[in-house]
Amino acid sequence: MTVESARKALAEAIAAAPATLNNHVLRGSSLNDAVITRFDLVRDMANDVIRDVLHAAENMVRKQFLAYDPSYQTSSSQVLFESLDAIPEFAVVDSAIRAGDVPEDRGGGNVVAMAHSTGVGANRLTAYRLKGSGIATKRAQGILLAPRDGIYRPVRGDILYYEPRFDALTVSGLVFFNAVTLVQTKLHAPDKARALARDTLKAVTAKIHIAGYADLEKAVMDDPTMRAKMAYVARRLQDDPGYAENLTTKKLVAFVKKHPEYGIATLRVDGHEALQFNSSPQRRHKIPRLLADDYLHSRLTGLSYEAGSKQDAAS
Secondary structure (H helix, E strand, O other), X not given: XXXXXXXXXXXXXXXXXXXXXXXXXXXXXXXXXXXXXXXXXOXXXXXXXXXXXXXXXXXXXXXXXXXXXXXXXXXXXXXXXXXXXXXXHHHHHHHHHHHOOOOXXXXXXXXXXXXXXXXXXXXXXXXXXXXXXXXXXXXXXXXXXXXXXXXXXXXXOEEEOOOXXXXXXXXXOEEEXXXXXXXXXXXXXXXXHHHHHHHHHHHHXXXXXXXXXXXXXXXXXXXXXXXXXXXXXXXXXXXXXXXXXHOOHHHHHHXXXXXXXXXXXXXXXXXXXXXXXXXXXOOOOHHHHHHOOOEEEOOOOOOEEEOOOOOOOOO
16 A cells, blocks of 8 residues: 555545444443444534544645554654554454444443544545543542533433544545554554564564573563564565565674664674673663664765654655
């Protein structure tokens, strides 16, 4: 999926000017085990929600589009997109919502997400709220009163809050979002992210001697930023298998010796040179950044930099 095709899919959904609305609430301990139910809104509010969803999509389509990369730190002018197939847990939820064959919501149970769908067919646009200040809350203390025809009646049970802001939009098998952490914290279980980081680190360092590897592995599994870096390396290897040729002890040791400013030490272990992992908070990220080639050299100033994320200058 290219930037152009992703933008086109979102733009076409907006241009279809949808007038229908379906609403869903997900109740459970997490998105993965949530029960999906549906609910309706009075017509005036439904029209407002449709406008809110389209407004959110219009704001996104005007931004710079980037294919999802877990190492990116996006700005307010950028939007990330990814295939739903690459986020299987979320794909299951989105498919069930689009199928529509779910029961009516009767309340009760923890709410982990709300969804609002407008449009039909390929142009059906679904907006999700997955985080933020209380999607729903239970009034454990006091009594909530709602006026109706001069009489105040107690409102019991859980209270749903609607806000005109959304964390993710889906259309045509794609998901659009602004925050990298959304995928890491809401759409993937932490245990899965840790296992993926461990397995990726093992694969990419197969030809690299690292002193303190066990400590590096633990740091990568425990730190969300370092887990994201490993996910980036995995994606890089998938897109460019030739990148693995750079991940050897000989090549990396030569590089860090040539560039001591990047702060990665080497030593000899059993007669072989190796990279040395430093677990201090200031340096623990150094080797993951090395594996991800997170360095830039300015042609303008001749200076070299560490870079948190990179966009191909040719794209």
